[in-house]
Amino acid sequence: MTLKNKPNELYITRIYNAPVKMVWDAWTDPEQVKQWWGPRGFTLTTHSKELKAGGRWIYTMHGPDGVDYPNNTLYHEVETYRKLVYDHGANENQPALFKVTVYFSEEKGKTKMDMTMSLETAEAAEQIKKFIKQAGGHSTWDRLAEYVDKKTTGIDKFVINRSFKVNVETLYNVWTQPEHICQWLAPTGFNMTYLNSEIKAGSTVRYYMDGPNGLRMYGRAHYIELKKPEKIVYTQVFTDANDQISRHPHAPTWPETMLTTIELAQEDELHTRVTITWEVYGQATQVERETFASARAGMTQGWTGSFDKLENYLDSKK
Numbered sequence: 001m002t003l004k005n006k007p008n009e010l011y012i013t014r015i016y017n018a019p020v021k022m023v024w025d026a027w028t029d030p031e032q033v034k035q036w037w038g039p040r041g042f043t044l045t046t047h048s049k050e051l052k053a054g055g056r057w058i059y060t061m062h063g064p065d066g067v068d069y070p071n072n073t074l075y076h077e078v079e080t081y082r083k084l085v086y087d088h089g090a091n092e093n094q095p096a097l098f099k100v101t102v103y104f105s106e107e108k109g110k111t112k113m114d115m116t117m118s119l120e121t122a123e124a125a126e127q128i129k130k131f132i133k134q135a136g137g138h139s140t141w142d143r144l145a146e147y148v149d150k151k152t153t154g155i156d157k158f159v160i161n162r163s164f165k166v167n168v169e170t171l172y173n174v175w176t177q178p179e180h181i182c183q184w185l186a187p188t189g190f191n192m193t194y195l196n197s198e199i200k201a202g203s204t205v206r207y208y209m210d211g212p213n214g215l216r217m218y219g220r221a222h223y224i225e226l227k228k229p230e231k232i233v234y235t236q237v238f239t240d241a242n243d244q245i246s247r248h249p250h251a252p253t254w255p256e257t258m259l260t261t262i263e264l265a266q267e268d269e270l271h272t273r274v275t276i277t278w279e280v281y282g283q284a285t286q287v288e289r290e291t292f293a294s295a296r297a298g299m300t301q302g303w304t305g306s307f308d309k310l311e312n313y314l315d316s317k318k
Contacts, residue, residue: 007122018148036143039136172229188305232262
């Protein structure tokens, strides 16, 4: 594990369920990169691309609000299947915002992506960090995970990551102990109550969430795998008050059963990364699968709200 602590640098690490060549091609092939580059809701037009040292990638990102963002990327280093170094954020009206160094390495058939964003000062790094979070920029790397996973498995999945300033054992506990979970997991504006609370492999727990205007939603989670402190897998369904399977009150075509996989990884001595993967579980109609595949923006908003609550909850315990 590499200690990363330069105040003028920002770091991102991701593990992709695909070989290095597939991930590299997804990064460098204009036809593939347009499928995932940019925050959720953005699209991409590449005007020209020379993938070599001294070459440029000239493209425009199109925001969901209709605003265009021109970019002129200058490559400094290109080592096929291993490394990219380039300037990011430049266009005809402004210089580059920062320099990016990305390493790609294979680990047991998967790809580890290590990215460093280097800025002039610690203050500039803090400003860019806030901007990326506000713009949803981290969802770019979640979209890449979804893209390569779909190429590998043919299955639509939703992926979201977040790093927390806490060790992996603590984060595992707040994901597996109901007295902690109910403090943060429910969507913003909701409160969560467990009806039974033994979380272990093979166990089933029931709960309800109270929301605005007297809305109460019941649910049930069945835990398939708990591998402390790095992995949690469970299925989840909506139920009525009598524990009979029902549907989301505001989304009747939402799939009946969802599979949630939570992976925890210590990034450095201070931070732990959480990777959430959501997918349809069991039988589902085409309409239900399409509902899931088209709802990633809403899922991002929901999980982001829960992550914000978790961050505040962890801060309150320090």
